[in-house]
Amino acid sequence: MSPADLITEKRDGRAHAAGHLRDFVAAHARGDVPDYQMSAWLMAAFLNGLTSEETTALTEAMTRSGDVLDLSATPGTKVDKHSTGGVGDKVSLLLAPVVASCGVPVPMISGRGLGHTGGTLDKLESIPRLRTDLSVEAYKRQLADLGIVMIGQTDEIAPADRKLYALRDVTATVESVPLIAGSIMSKKLAEGIDALVLDVKCGRGAFMKTEPQARRLAETLAGIGAEAGTPTVALLTRMDAPLGRAAGNWPEVAESVRGLRNETGDPGSAGSIADVMDVTLALAGEMLALGGVAPDAGAGREQAARAVRSGDAFGKLLEMVEAQGGDPSVLEAPGARTQQAATRVVEAPPAAQGYAADLDAMGVGRAALALGAGREQMSDDVDPLAGLVLHKKPGASVRPGAPLATLYATEGSPRADFDEAKRRLLGAFSFAKEQPDFPALLMDRYAEGAWTGEEW
Ligand code: URA
Secondary structure (H helix, E strand, O other): OOHHHHHHHHHOOOOOOHHHHHHHHHHHHHOOOOHHHHHHHHHHHHHHOOOHHHHHHHHHHHHOOOOOOOOOOOOOOOEEEEEOOOOOOOHHHHHHHHHHHOOOOEEEEEOOOEOOEOOHHHHHOOOOOOOOOOOHHHHHHHHHHHOEEEEEOOOOOOHHHHHHHHHHHOOOOOOOHHHHHHHHHHHHHHOOOOEEEEEEEEOOOOOOOOHHHHHHHHHHHHHHHHHOOOOEEEEEEEOOOOOOOEEEOHHHHHHHHHHHOOOOOOOOOOOOOHHHHHHHHHHHHHHHHHOOOOOOHHHHHHHHHHHHHHOHHHHHHHHHHHHOOOOHHHHHOHHHHHOOOEEEEEEOOOOOOEEEEEEOHHHHHHHHHHOOOOOOOOOOOOOOOOEEEEOOOOOOEEOOOOEEEEEEEOOOOOOOOHHHHHHHHHHHEEEEOOOOOOOOOEEEEEEOOEEOOOOO
16 A cells, blocks of 8 residues: 555544554655655544554554564563653653662663653753663663663664654644554563553643543553553553653753652652652552562552662662763762753742642643753754753742742753743743642552552
8 A cells, every 4th residue: 555545544534454554654664655644644643543453553563663672681570661751750760770779670761852741861861971872782781780771762672663753743743542652662562671660641741631531541551561461550640730840851850869869858848849759659669569579569669768768779870870971970969060051030920929729731841842951843952951940839838029930051052042931931820829739649550451549
């Protein structure tokens, strides 16, 4: 079938034969189908959806567009985590060292920022000289030596997704359950892992805005994992407001260091990042249970919390940074790097009497984008120092003129538009006289084909 025939078939809402879809995806990965035809197909698939057979065929074709890695040289159950993407979601930076320091090997292949959401790779690369472009051999060696490695997609791993992901980012075709599921699972299945934990985000700042959509994505992802023989557990977590205080590149790394140094602060206290730790420890518990070092996720969570308190988890992050060419001393005194950035403080407007009632994660993500923390176009360079730190989150008392956030960007960066970032950030806040109530951040857990409605 020609690309135009496939586009017509999907445009008209018909299902493809699995073989036709596999050939089309493989041909695009090889460069035999141009991006403009793939873009048209992506939009048709976005609008008309894919059946579960098509989703499986898409995932298989993307997985097989490169190598499926063999990590058997590293003993133990290799477990990774993937988030469907949010604002301020720096959890991978904390989680991988926590889990690895507890004895479960974590081979993590991460992505770049997509749309308004940040990407782990862009954040990691804000650590001076740290390399995320290791060869597959170096990736395997580091995993065997340290039990942790965090890199970007290589040419060998799901190259089809690499091209599609970049194209979807700039063609408004990201927020689709089958396209997201194929993208995530092809990368994860090619990584050589034995088990997977997913953080499926739900809310205004997530790609899945509603709970039914997010549940469907979790079920689709876990179903693909089960079909491929890779045990997969999904947590459903809320992404209406940003996670933690920092959004952007270096600001999120600095916040992760705080978390790993156990400088989290009590929930509700000024500057608290207890929400980041809640999500991190819940996911860590699942990974330690899947990795066979904890009897269940609850016990795993306790073990993970101990690794943070003892400093083992932070030590593991430093080891990894050093092994990947970065300078660990920068992480021991993160404030020095933060101070290299140009800053602007955003103050509460005259109407801000009482409490910060609401904070739209999407608006905060867009403010970080305006500072240069992500890409508005495929070719944009990201600014490693760009981002922001929130001084007020929903529930905090506030009065006019109080600092709401500090914005950061490299001095003179051509990407940074502080005025636009301020406008977007102020637009994301709302204020109320009464202190608002909050629904729980951890919403549900999906494992072995069922929602188990955990108490955390
Ligand atoms: N994360 C991915 O890896 N792919 C998507 O499509 C969306 C989020």
